[in-house]
Amino acid sequence: SAVISQKPSRDICQRGTSLTIQCQVDSQVTMMFWYRQQPGQSLTLIATANQGSEATYESGFVIDKFPISRPNLTFSTLTVSNMSPEDSSIYLCSVDAPLDEGSTDTQYFGPGTRLTVL
């Protein structure tokens, strides 16, 4: 399994500003993922971040709006740039890790960052 922490847990931001969310994992992982969960809705994948390469963005998400860093195998950041009220959401970090020894990977999630944009 994997234990994931995120900072900040919540924030209230002004329109036009940017916020960087940090994700820390307690073990080295190859793939890290960033999701958005809008109020009352399911999870939408924003991008996949592999260490040493550019993040891969899903349709509807672009690097200029959601730049991602992945400097090492235990850490990643997601920046929400030039925010608008429509960006108000929960942002979740997740990683692939084995469920148990010898098994294939399962996805584990951080506690999320609740962002409110005024």
Place this chain on the structure above:
Amino acid sequence: AQTVTQSQPEMSVQEAETVTLSCTYDTSESDYYLFWYKQPPSRQMILVIRQEAYKQQNATENRFSVNFQKAAKSFSLKISDSQLGDAAMYFCAYRSPHTGNQFYFGTGTSLTVIP
């Protein structure tokens, strides 16, 4: 892309009773993984149970079990002896090893446990 459907936006169950949450999915693949995740009000997504498509035996995890019907593309979650702590949003998810291991989530079922 694969789609995951949870047709029950809300469910309720009496404490100590059993409840079944439904999930269907659409895929042309034969090799994949299915998951149920729980998201309580604290919003931490917690893995409840996992099923590999190649396994015929239904996965169980304590009070949680699944009814995996591969031909019908159905993957329901049964919660036995429901407890107040089971109250949460439950998400069904599909994962394909053929599309970059991407997860596809259903829209969720909100479970209320009545004391």
